[in-house]
Amino acid sequence: MSLFVPAFVTLFVVLDPPGCVPIFSSLTSGTSPAHR
Numbered sequence: 196m197s198l199f200v201p202a203f204v205t206l207f208v209v210l211d212p213p214g215c216v217p218i219f220s221s222l223t224s225g226t227s228p229a230h231r
Contacts, residue, residue: 223231
């Protein structure tokens, strides 16, 4: 069990950035591509 938590946290950190792309895109939809 002590190995499960660090492994889960590592996987979450590695796999989360692709999930943030739609949020970033929606938050910056009104700005120019150069400003993004």
